[in-house]
Amino acid sequence: MASCQCDGIEVIFNEKMANKELKTYRKKGPTGLTQALISFFTDQGLEGQSLLDIGGGVGAIQHELAAAGAGQVTNVDGSSGYLAACREEAELRKYADRATYHHGDFVELADELGQADIVTLDKVFCCYDDVDSLVKSSAAKAIRYYAVIYPQDKWWTHTIRIFGYLMSKIYSTTFRVFIHSTDHIDMLIRSSGLKPIHSEKQIFWQMVIYGR
Numbered sequence: 001m002a003s004c005q006c007d008g009i010e011v012i013f014n015e016k017m018a019n020k021e022l023k024t025y026r027k028k029g030p031t032g033l034t035q036a037l038i039s040f041f042t043d044q045g046l047e048g049q050s051l052l053d054i055g056g057g058v059g060a061i062q063h064e065l066a067a068a069g070a071g072q073v074t075n076v077d078g079s080s081g082y083l084a085a086c087r088e089e090a091e092l093r094k095y096a097d098r099a100t101y102h103h104g105d106f107v108e109l110a111d112e113l114g115q116a117d118i119v120t121l122d123k124v125f126c127c128y129d130d131v132d133s134l135v136k137s138s139a140a141k142a143i144r145y146y147a148v149i150y151p152q153d154k155w156w157t158h159t160i161r162i163f164g165y166l167m168s169k170i171y172s173t174t175f176r177v178f179i180h181s182t183d184h185i186d187m188l189i190r191s192s193g194l195k196p197i198h199s200e201k202q203i204f205w206q207m208v209i210y211g212r
């Protein structure tokens, strides 16, 4: 992967962490705003709608929406460990035949990928430095909905950057955590022709679902 942030992603979001998270997901299912995002789509019915999940991790959104009737699922992830864990679960749940997996930086791969009815990025903006390119290239892929979960831009959320710094020291990587401006992200998404239709907040995270 060309981006140094994505080199760090590969080290931090490694196989060991992926297996641990998959185990937790199997035990507890989706939680927090991830569950809220899933409920938003399952409540209104999916009817074969396609999903592009960027930085899907072990794949909570993919697995739940596929089970609820989503059609083609595409997962792009900078972590090969997470990608493997996600595919393992899709095989177990017997929907891997309608899923495709791409390893790498979404910004670099975007031109090779098609659009989807629903595009999701759950806790991904905070792992990526060039948020302008990430938002613009991903929002352009959304045919109907663009759903994002990312940290609120508050003084207390900035403290998480210390955690990112410690992780980078422990693992000797260039990985960093970013708290991007909410107003700036919202402006980028709106200028891609999307409007907010639903939002929820918790102490740290915020979820906004945009529609076209």
Ligand SMILES: C[S@@+](CC[C@H](N)C(=O)[O-])C[C@H]1O[C@@H](n2cnc3c(N)ncnc32)[C@H](O)[C@@H]1O
Binding pocket: 009, 013, 034, 054, 055, 056, 057, 058, 059, 076, 077, 078, 079, 082, 104, 105, 106, 107, 121, 122, 123, 124, 127, 128, 134
């Ligand atoms: C904090 S994890 C969140 C995983 C999952 N969405 C969740 O909520 O559990 C961030 C994920 O985003 C991925 N990621 C970050 N930036 C990315 C990029 N530019 N392209 C592809 N994947 C990216 C990482 O590899 C990782 O799987």
